[in-house]
Amino acid sequence: MNREEARQRIAALSDELEQHNYDYYILAKPTISDYEFDMKLEELARLEKEFPEFLSPSSPTQRVGGGITKEFKSVKHRYPMLSLANSYSREEIADFINRIKKTVNEDVEFCCELKFDGLSISLQYEQGVLVRAVTRGDGTQGDDVTTNVKTIHAVPLKLHGDFPDFFEMRGEIVMPFESFNRLNKARAEAGDDLFANPRNAAAGTLKLQDSKEVARRRLDNYCYYMMMDGLEDRYQTHYQSLQAAKTWGFNISNFMALCKTIDEIFEFIDYWDVKRHELPFAIDGIVLKVNSYAQQQALGFTAKSPKWAIAYKFKAEEVETELQSVDFQVGRHGTITPVANLAPVQLAGTTVKRATLNNEDFIRLFDLHYGDTVTVVKGGEIIPKIIGVNLDKRQTGAQPVEFVKTCPICGTPLVQNEGEAAWYCPNSSGCSPQIRGRIEHFIGRKAMNIESLGEGKVELLYEEGLVRNVADLYDLTFEKLYGLEKVITIEDEFSLMPVATRKVSFKEKTAQNILDALEKSKSVPFERVLFALGIKFVGESVAKVLAKALHDIDHVISASVEEMTEINEIGEKIALSVRTFFDDPQNIEIVERLKAKGLQFAMAEQAVPDKEQVLAGKTFVVSGVFQHYSRDGIKETIEAYGGKNSGSISGKTDYVLAGDKMGPEKRKKAESLGVPIITEADFEAMIGISRSTEENGLLF
Ligand code: IVH
Secondary structure, eight states: OOHHHHHHHHHHHHHHHHHHHHHHHTSOOOOSOHHHHHHHHHHHHHHHHHOGGGOOTTOGGGGGOOOBOSSOOEEEOSSOOOOOOEEOSHHHHHHHHHHHHHHHOSOOOEEEEEEEOSEEEEEEEETTEEEEEEEOTTSSEEEBOHHHHTTOTTSOSBOOSSOOSEEEEEEEEEOOHHHHHHHHHHHHHHTOOOOSSHHHHHHHHHTOSBHHHHHHHOOEEEEEEEEOTTHHHHOSBHHHHHHHHHHHTOOOOSOOEEEOSHHHHHHHHHHHHHHGGGSSSOEEEEEEEEOBHHHHHHHOBOSSSBTTEEEEEOOOEEEEEEEEEEEEEEOTTOBEEEEEEEEEEEETTEEEEEEEOOSHHHHHHHTOBTTOEEEEEEOSSSSOEEEEEOGGGOOTTOOBOOOOSBOTTTOOBOEEOTTOSOEEOOOTTTOHHHHHHHHHHHHSTTTTOOTTSOHHHHHHHHHTTSOSSGGGGGGOOHHHHTTOEEEEEEOOTTTOOSOEEEEEEOOHHHHHHHHHHHHHGGGSOHHHHHHHTOOTTOOHHHHHHHHHHHOBHHHHHHOOHHHHHTSTTOOHHHHHHHHHHHHSHHHHHHHHHHHHHTOOOBOOGGGSOOOOOTTTTOEEEEESBOSSOOHHHHHHHHHHTTOEEOSSOOTTOOEEEEOBTOOHHHHHHHHHHTOOEEOHHHHHHHTTOOOOTTTTTOOO
């Protein structure tokens, strides 16, 4: 195939595939099989590889993902992204409608729409091509997430028809329940935290760096608003603009109604309050918009939202059911969480049979008794909550729910920290859920990343008595692992959503994979090993700070609470927790064993470079705001290169390092004493750092 033929074939395939994409994802009327589609997509990818000069950013191959976004660029919105005024009652809706009618003083038509429960997105098109997708952010500027948004099939990459040259579509990115359930099921199996609701899952997905993973999670998009200069000259109403957008390839909901009376509007609201449970994605209300652009203009905006629109939020569904019993669960750090077992009841599309009771104070607050009739709600979250007790229905002689005094698993008397509502089981080394929880945390993706040892396998190893602490993992051998077997059930206790039964068996390959992964984990950097140890309050970022400040485990073990609290970002609560952890000889023994096995217990050499002491003997006074450093950061850098910091300018000061907004008094003093005032760039030149123009944010 010559170049010209390739160009033509690429163009034809691109158009055809985009049309099939539209037929499948927007019209839900595919005209070719998945197999045929995949064959054509493969052919296109092949040709684009061979003739990269014809690869267009809007090619259908871009939907598969592959691009990595290292850092999402912050972009200013051309038109601010406003929010909507919320209302929760019919009275508020009636007031809104009457107010509008009074202000406009003519017939008003309202466009009633679904309020999609996801995150808003601004899609910018130039000459019919998607050029940028930006999140809402703070409404004035958001993050450029174009690479990720291109993987969403409902977002057209190239438009067809009579579209304007430059315009923006606003819409919502949602995660359909099907994608959400699949994702959470996989996360449950991998031992990862579950997403609480589809909105959080969609937000988390859109900010992933790997667009291939975004593509796999199958987000969806609905558009509900067009923006451009001169929009009102082109269309008279909001509804017309959306119908036009539909013909260009946008996904516009069919569930819209133009209503003139309050009764019609309430009919729409009431219909969707019930029917929303049949939709494949979440909505949390209804949006009413004045349809006519002329009327919208007459009504105008407040600082935050248009005066011509309002959102009606559905009430969280609630239902009464019986509190049958209470379980007391033991967490990784020994915290006891009471969980209510309820008579199974249908709520917002799922069967609910458990609800968290948080802690003892919560049980006291409602004075819960066994057999009580409780009211349960499901807000946006998947974990239902108890919000009340119907005292009229309490049976005489009902027994109050008492918080346990001893650990329900190991029988150890519980303890409570001063000022905290939670009770703990202090038997951290002998209480099985704590032990298993610590091991599961240790192997987690963000810790030692021993993927081949999912939750079920840890349970099996624990039950077989092979692993009682994280150091035991490194004593595992092929002989010990090979042939072990067990059937396990994975279920989400609260929503009962991701349910899976799996046979865990250690065949030859599994056993070897586990041993390989353990071996590989020996090169996991110190900061992650420190995190993996599972010290209370030492999350990923705290572990990083401690590792950086103290360099190796011996210094962490020997650091006093005072030494630790001197480190930026380390407070007393964290310092005390670290101290308590290492005061326990069993933890020291585990660390020693892990050390002997070759895990990383010190920062890698290049991570703590010995900076050349080029600033030795020089005293700096830092003032103002800097582009690349926080105030503390620049002071630390001075010290790292051998310099000293001082708070006030005197004859002994060698340099005043001035950022933006340096105080005029300081400037005067420096000038009068003849102390040189240097800029951030001068300073960086002194220590040998040079930045590219791009990094400096300068545009020539
Ligand atoms: S219109 C200037 N229409 O709700 C008005 N918003 O609480 C722009 N939303 O930020 C918004 N469905 O993320 C509009 N049919 C719909 C919507 C909708 C969901 C979201 C949107 C907005 C938020 C306001």
